[in-house]
Amino acid sequence: MFRQNYKNIATASVVSLSALILVSTGRAADLEPTTNQAPGKQPPAKLEVTEIAGNKDAKKTPQAKETKPSPAELKPVPVVIKPSAKPVLRPITTDSAARPNASVFSPGGFPIPTVRIRDIARVESVRSNQLVGYGLVVGLNGTGDTQQSPFTIQAVVAMLQRFGVTVDPRVLRTRNVAAVMITAEISAFAKNGSKLDVTVSSVGDAMSLQGGVLLQTPLIGADENVYAVAQGGLMIGGFAAGGGGNSATKNHPTAGRVPEGAIVEREIPTKLTASDGSVRINLSTPDFENTTKIALTINEKLGAGTASALDSTTIRVQPPAGYDDPVRLIAEVGALMVQPSVPAKVVLNERTGTVIIGGNVRIAPVAVAHGALTVEITSETLISQPGPLSRVGETVVTGQTDVAAGENRASLVELKPGATLAELVRALNALRVSPRDVIAIILAIKNAGALFAEVEVQ
Incomplete structure (x- = not known):
């Protein structure tokens, strides 16, 4: 009698343990982390309960009527618990290069700033060109060139002859006119109709260009071709006044600017890629360490072998597969961040x-x-x-x-x-x-x- 009761108690304990495991498994499934779970945390392993074959009395057929077995008929069923997936442990690294926001310190002990490649380098073929022209500024209040500037008189005579006016240079007075030089820079992709800022400087003995207007002047490049035409009112940013032997001057009145005073008439052709199809990037300040850092950064982003440092200034970037448009390649390379070395x-x-x-x-x-x-x-x-x-x-x-x-x-x-x-x-x-x-x-x-x-x- 004692042995039978002990066997029944053991059988009931095993059944209770199996039910508890099944309930825990269902709760574990309900508590699985959602997609909003914090990154880096692995979900808990699911538990599976498997019955070991060999217990014929525990099997049920679909046609059998469910009846509650007596404690004497129950036999202990072995239970095997195995995890469905092993938790993945991420390696812990202390390398500063693996952290993009890690601060790199210079030998002086201060953090080196992180900058874009486009801020310390440029594409080799993308450059500006200088323009220059000779013209006249009119409308001055008696502060223009005197008779001691014969080139001003010649320029005025030539200008009047273009309009059909003939004048004797010996009787010409040019106190309201000044001969000037106009300088400007045209960018690589300036299109027809684009406007440029120009700088106007006196070349004669004019006292001031205040209130003057620049007449239409062609601006030529180093190849003697006209690329823009300038005209407009001057902005001096100063003044020169005097009378009775006294005078007052502020800033530099013999030089000024004409904002958007030139209109581009000829475009400058620009080719982004070299003859081998690569894009050349030049540093603003030559440095072997910086060219190496830029090449490594580009290779990490676009693939190994994409960029190589040729010297202390030039990095060659070979477009990888899928980069048929050089504009896209240049834009993505220019947006990459590097920590340049600072020279002593x-x-x-x-x-x-x-x-x-x-x-x-x-x-x-x-x-x-x-x-x-x-x-x-x-x-x-x-x-x-x-x-x-x-x-x-x-x-x-x-x-x-x-x-x-x-x-x-x-x-x-x-x-x-x-x-x-x-x-x-x-x-x-x-x-x-x-x-x-x-x-x-x-x-x-x-x-x-x-x-x-x-x-x-x-």
């Missing part, structure tokens, strides 16, 4: 006192001392005259000159190995030097071999 460079302009120091400038261990020698010379006039009621003697004017020399105390600043831009700026500020003294100090550090950068003196 120092720019010095002694005329204006401007000092520009690049962020990658490095300095070797060096001590900088700065001192200034000051020489002050003052002169004073002394008058020596005889005493009152004196019948002899005369008044004498003499000069006295005093010279004083002094040297300021030198300040010594030490720069540690691998000093960056921040340390250099702090050191120069500590010396309290002027921009011209900064230029002298930087050149001295360069001559000492302690400045690892290119120094450009303008």
Whole structure:
């Protein structure tokens, strides 16, 4: 009796466990993640319940009537649980190149900006061309060329003859006319009817072009062909006025602009691809590292072997399959993002006192001392005259000159190995030097071999 009850209890336990597993499987199916689930999380594995064959009493036929078996008839059924799919674990990487938004730092310690390729490079065949012309500006208020500019008189005479007017050059007065040169740039894809901005500059002795109007002037290229025609009112941005021996001048009144003053009359043919069908991209600033970075970026986007760096300036891009239109290829390549290398460079302009120091400038261990020698010379006039009621003697004017020399105390600043831009700026500020003294100090550090950068003196 005890054995029969124990067998019934064990059988009921197995049945309860099977039912619990079936219910859990249904709930797991209901809790499957939807498509809005956060990326990176794998759905839980589904459970399948399979009965092992061999238990004939557990099988049911469709014709059999469902009856509730007694506990004595139930036999334990082995249960096998197997997952329907294995969870996929994504590898964890710490490589900064695998993260597109990762910041790359320069040797100076600051992040390098990410820019588009089109902002640091251009297509080799896409370029602008310069145009130039000679013309006349009329309508000036007595501020034009004088008789000392004979080419102005000749130009006026030739212009009047075109309209059937004959005039004696000897009696011609041109104070309301000025001879000018017109310059402009025409882009590679300027079409007929497009408008260009032109710059007008006086070539005679005119005092001002204020209020003048440029007459129709052809603009020619280097091949002596006319590509545009310019005409319109000038914008000076300044003035020149005077009277009674006094004068006032603001900005530069002998040069001005005519916005959209030229109309394109001839298009310049431009071919986007080279003879081998490739597109050549030229960097604005030559750099071997940047050409390599651009070629790698293009290959990652369009496929290996698409781009190759030819030198420090040129990258050749061979259109891959499906890129029959070079315009689409150039647009997609120009939109790619790269992190260019920044050169170590120092720019010095002694005329204006401007000092520009690049962020990658490095300095070797060096001590900088700065001192200034000051020489002050003052002169004073002394008058020596005889005493009152004196019948002899005369008044004498003499000069006295005093010279004083002094040297300021030198300040010594030490720069540690691998000093960056921040340390250099702090050191120069500590010396309290002027921009011209900064230029002298930087050149001295360069001559000492302690400045690892290119120094450009303008």
